[in-house]
Amino acid sequence: MQTDSNLILEKTIKFVKQTLAGAEAGHDWFHIDRVYKTALTINQLEKGDPLVVSLAALLHDIADAKFNNGDEEIGPFKAGEFMKSLDLNQEIIRHVQEIIRNLSYKSSLGTITFQSAELDIVQDADRLDAIGAIGIARAFTYGGYKNRILYDPEIKPVLEMTKEEYKNTQAPTINHFYEKLLRLKDLMKTQTGKTLAEKRHNFMLTYLEEFYQEWEGKA
Ligand code: ADP
Numbered sequence: 001m002q003t004d005s006n007l008i009l010e011k012t013i014k015f016v017k018q019t020l021a022g023a024e025a026g027h028d029w030f031h032i033d034r035v036y037k038t039a040l041t042i043n044q045l046e047k048g049d050p051l052v053v054s055l056a057a058l059l060h061d062i063a064d065a066k067f068n069n070g071d072e073e074i075g076p077f078k079a080g081e082f083m084k085s086l087d088l089n090q091e092i093i094r095h096v097q098e099i100i101r102n103l104s105y106k107s108s109l110g111t112i113t114f115q116s117a118e119l120d121i122v123q124d125a126d127r128l129d130a131i132g133a134i135g136i137a138r139a140f141t142y143g144g145y146k147n148r149i150l151y152d153p154e155i156k157p158v159l160e161m162t163k164e165e166y167k168n169t170q171a172p173t174i175n176h177f178y179e180k181l182l183r184l185k186d187l188m189k190t191q192t193g194k195t196l197a198e199k200r201h202n203f204m205l206t207y208l209e210e211f212y213q214e215w216e217g218k219a
């Protein structure tokens with residue numbers, strides 16, 4: 001990338017750090033920084049547009065619908081306003097906005113409305129941050145924030161619950177591994193994403209084995 005791009009990224013990093021000051025640990029600046037670095041690692045092989053990959057990684061979590069009354073457009077809108085202030089060309093702005101719009105786990109479960117190599121790269125990087133050692137740390141941080149218990153052998157897996165049971169249960173954090181974290185490996189799109197996910201996935205399996213053994217006082 002030329003100097004021009006470097007300056008754009010410098011300004012973007014500054015903006016994102018400011019915007020996320022005081023954010024909760026799961027989505028703070030360090031989450032963005034990890035996703036950014038991982039996206040660039042993946043891009044070494046994929047050869048997507050480095051500026052689009054970088055901007056999308058940096059701007060993907062500046063406004064989460066969860067904390068904005070479920071408004072799914074707030075993220076792409078805020079990112080768009082910022083990019084306009086940098087005089088980026090319209091095509092890049094639109095592409096980055098589409099990536100942000102389509103990035104979330106939820107939107108990936110619905111109909112696919114947009115596809116690009118750069119979306120695959122940033123999505124893999126974001127999902128990789130939810131698994132492995134970091135993913136485990138984030139899950140328990142989230143669980144603590146929600147005041148969830150670690151594990152309860154009496155509570156059956158969420159996927160086996162009826163809607164009614166689910167509503168009345170405060171699911172332990174360990175359940176989240178089965179609901180989401182252990183499924184992410186098979187959703188990877190890029191070659192590097194698949195390789196990294198395999199390693200992180202196996203680490204989580206080892207972790208869970210240890211967890212259950214320690215739970216029973218056996219290790
Ligand atoms: P993302 O930003 O990847 O779309 P979320 O906002 O859903 O993910 O979650 C942020 C972090 O909190 C992730 O690491 C995720 O695994 C974790 N998390 C989300 N929901 C739960 C849950 N019910 N229990 C434990 N961890 C969770």
Ligand code: NI
Pocket residue numbers: 031035060061126
């Ligand atoms: Ni994210």
